[in-house]
Amino acid sequence: MNKNNLPIYFSIAVVFGILIGTFFSKGNSNIIGKNSSNERKIKRLIDYIQSDYVDNVNTDKLLDGAIAEMLGKLDPHSVYIPKENLQLVTENMQGNFVGIGVQFRMDEDTITVIEPIKGGPSIKKGIKAGDRILLADNDTLYGKNLKSAQILKKLKGKPNTNVDLQIYRKTNDSTFNTIITRGKVNIKSVDVAYMVNETIGYIKLDRFARNTYKEFKTSLEKLLKEGMTSLVLDLRGNGGGFIDIANKIVDEFLEDDKLIVYTKNNKGDINKSFATEKGDFENGNLYVLIDENSASASEIVAGALQDNDKGIIIGRRSFGKGLVQQEMDLGDGSAVRLTTARYYTPTGRSIQKPYKKDKKSTDYRSDIQNRYTNGELFDKDSIKTVDSLQFKTPKGKIVYGGGGIIPDMFVAVDTTAYLPTIFFRPLNNFAFEYVDGNRKKLSKLSIGDFIKNFNKDKKISNTFLAKLKDYTVSERTKKQLEKNLKILIARDLYNDEGLYKLNQQNDKMIQKVLEIEAKK
Structure with a gap:
């Protein structure tokens, strides 16, 4: 045995006993009890390592590594969260x-406000996009190459504590101080909610957090008041979150007593969730957009709707995560998310894709790349299905389990939108600098005017392209750079609403929805 591997083997043995006790002592006290011989053995081993091992040992690091190693033998989604990451x-x-x-963002080593968050302390104090934060409680924050974590340590803190900021405002070349009282700030789950046209509403859902349903409900009600009769629910890139939040959102679309999802644990216990009498959009037309990065709670939503013959699922096969995790406190500020059940769609299908019980296996981690190389992201016929995992919806539609939600209507990945990563930084920097230098003039433009008229003469995009003289840029790439530049300027000027409304013009899935609606 390699001498360098000894610490990890020791620590795995230690943690195995500790965690088994932590996870299962309530229901399986025979495995390891509070005063069992196994626990005494483990404590003795720790003492031996700390007092007699040949090298100095950082027990915390050993334990962290051992916990991660052990969970890696279970499934891809049981994970350890060190205390420094838990918050x-x-x-x-x-x-x-x-x-x-x-x-x-950091602009020339200075903290520059992209956007004060709606409802947060800064916006109430008049902080604006483009403001530079120079000092926080007399600590200089510019010219130091500070990392984001260091900056956040200065700006975040305990509720109702004050931070004295010095601000430089470029628009009127002034410097001033303001005291901001730290408070709870919402991390939005609904990126945007707006009307695509007179009848089609659009909601982009980023995650399923504790505040998601409230935001979603508010957005849904707003769009209904604006005349929405068809809704596009965009779950692309949504990696999931809380199952109960997903259930509440599905409940807005399904009739009373329809099955949404059920879970099954290692004892065979089944827990079913049903739609209630609530639901503001049970009769509207519904389109759900998914892609290969839509996972977990996103798949619960798509699967529940598909299995109940509600709406149309558009896009590409979803990620394929059908495992339920429960967060468990380890008592020292760290935690584990342990898989405790599998979930199943109303027809009874599991959408968890296959995995090996070893996270070192590359099969699971390289699945999305494999979909690209085997053609699945370009052609629905390349999606492999298994006849034994075939299910029928109440209206007779065939659906499949065994790995993600297969959409009702397939939309291939848009390769024309591909842009080499080498252009990302120049694009972002130019867009920000343009908005930052022309904020007063640009602020007079409505989003509609911007979309219709901005850069019609290509003067601004040509200025940017001229800066790329050291690059070889094809005509196709030039056209894509022009599109992306306008989208990024819209994002910096109008935030997410500008980003999505501009991007919508070239969005193949949105175009598919418009095609379907036009045929009605």
Whole structure:
């Protein structure tokens, strides 16, 4: 045995006993009890390592590595969350954090506000897009090559604590101080909600966090008041979240007592979720957009609707995650997310794709790349199905289990939108600098005017292209750069609404919806 591997083997043995006790002592006290000989053995081993092992040992790091190693033998989604990462993970799942509430970027080593977050402390204090944050409580934040984590440490904090900021405002060349009281800031789940035309509404859902249903419901009600009769629910890239939140959203579309999803644990216990009398869009036309990065709770939504013959699922086969995780506290500020059940769509299909019980296996991690190389992202006929995993919906539609939700209408990946990564930074920087230098003039433009008239003479895009003289740029790439530049400028000027409304013009899935609607 390699001497360098000894610590990890020791720690795996230690953690195996500790975690088995943590996970299962309530229901399986015979495995390891509070005062069992196994626990005494483990404690003795720890003592031996700490007192007699030939090298100095950082027990915390050993345990962290061992826990991750052990969970890696279970399934791809049982994971360890070290204590230094738990706060960020929790904030994302809960949908909020405590801070001053700004989105920012580093511009020439200075913190520049992209957008003050709606409802947050900064926007209430008059902080604007383009403001530079120079000092926080007399600590200089510019010219230091600070990492994002270091900046966040200064801006985030405990509720109702103050931070004294010095701000430079470029639009009127002024510097001023303001005291901001830190508070709860919402991490939005609904990126945008707007009317595509007079009858079609669009909601882009980014995650299924604790605040997601409330945001979704507000957006749905807003669009209904604006005359929506058809809804596009965009779940592309949505990696999931809380199952109960997904169920609440599905409940808005399904009639009373329709089965949404059910879960089954290792004891065979089944827990079913049904639609209730609630539901503001049970009679409307529904389109759900998914892709290869739509996972977990997104697949619960798509699967529940598809199996109940509600709406049309458009896009590409979803990720294929049908495992339910429960977060468990390990007592030292760290936690594990342990897979405790599988979920099944109303027809009884599991959409969990196959995996080997070893995270070192590349099969699972390279699945999306494999879909690209085997042609699945370009042609529906390349999607492999298994006859034994075939199911029927109440109206007789054939659906398949065994790995993701296969859409009702396939839309291939748009290769014309591909742009070499080498252009990402120049594009982003030029877009930001253009908006930052012309904010007063641009602020007078409505989104509609911007979409219709901006860069019609190609003067701005030509200025950008002239900066790429050291690159070889094909005509196809030039056209894509022009499109992307306008989209990024819209994002910096109008935030997510500008980004999505511009992008919609070239969005193949949105175009598919418009085709279907036009035939009605």
